[in-house]
Amino acid sequence: MAYNIPDKYQDLTPAPQLDKKTLNKMVWLSCFLQASFNYERMQAAGWLWAMLPGLQKIHTNKEDLKASMAHNLDFLNTHPFLVTFVMGIVLSLEQNKADTQTIRSVRISAAGPLGGIGDALFWLTLVPITAGLTANMAMEGQIIGAILFLLIFNVAQFVIRFALMYWSYGLGTKAVTLLTSNAKEFTRAASILGIFVVGGLIANYGSTTVRMIVGDTQINIQGLLDGVLPKLIPLLITLGIYALIKKGWTPVRCIILILVVGIVGCAFGIWTGDSKAMDAEGNTLPGGYTPLVEWYDYPEPEAPAE
Incomplete structure (x- = not known):
């Protein structure tokens, strides 16, 4: 009852x-x-x-x-x-x-x-x-x-x-x-x-950087972006995700998009940072690894002229 x-x-x-x-x-x-x-x-x-x-x-x-x-x-x-x-x-x-x-x-x-x-x-x-x-x-x-x-x-x-x-x-x-x-x-x-x-x-932990070198003079794209605004890439990613959510995207779709962009970008060496890889003797290998391209060295900054 x-x-x-x-x-x-x-x-x-x-x-x-x-x-x-x-x-x-x-x-x-x-x-x-x-x-x-x-x-x-x-x-x-x-x-x-x-x-x-x-x-x-x-x-x-x-x-x-x-x-x-x-x-x-x-x-x-x-x-x-x-x-x-x-x-x-x-x-x-x-x-x-x-x-x-x-x-x-x-x-x-x-x-x-x-x-x-x-x-x-x-x-x-x-x-x-x-x-x-x-x-x-x-x-x-x-x-x-x-x-x-x-x-x-x-x-x-x-x-x-x-x-x-x-x-x-x-x-x-x-x-x-x-x-x-x-x-x-x-x-x-x-x-x-x-x-x-x-x-x-975002500003403190956003570490996404562009690892691309353009031209024979090896122009560092990330260096140019830092000159405009440091941490510009993480800011643009955050604003882009915000815009997608405002348009009706679900958080799950946004996460999948970030994963896809990250994997594809690393495969072509766009987002690849220091690989932390070591050779047979334990020495750190400079630069990053692009599975679809090749190993590459990140150029050392030029010493200022005296």
């Missing part, structure tokens, strides 16, 4: 404030929000698992606890790192024994905007900044680079998890108003910061 969720709880006496130990436990359980992810109710099972310690203390009436668990299994889809913001608001409403329909509506209203905010805050801002700071160390073979990346990223997300739980639990429904009134501005600001960071990463 289907269970009909009542509109009101039987015991309408407000419950006492939850202690810090319970709130902290719920924050840690929120890490399993997507452990039972499914395409019918998304994160609902993980949400109820994280909320259960608080609900059990708030609803001493078994029928009320049953009703609360039932409506907390409703469809939910929010950002996994910011979910404690929604948890604090819902806990405040549950504690004051608000109508079940009101709690369900507030939960959906608070959870919806967090997806865009969380993506802008974490994937477009925190991750590029953290990766930009630690990637050089990892590329040089230093394991501390990977350790620092994981440490900075996880410390940041757990600080935010705990801070949002206590803040939203104290504010209650006022937190929803603050979220919805500033969500657009916050998301735009975080996105702009992320774009600046990505631009810096």
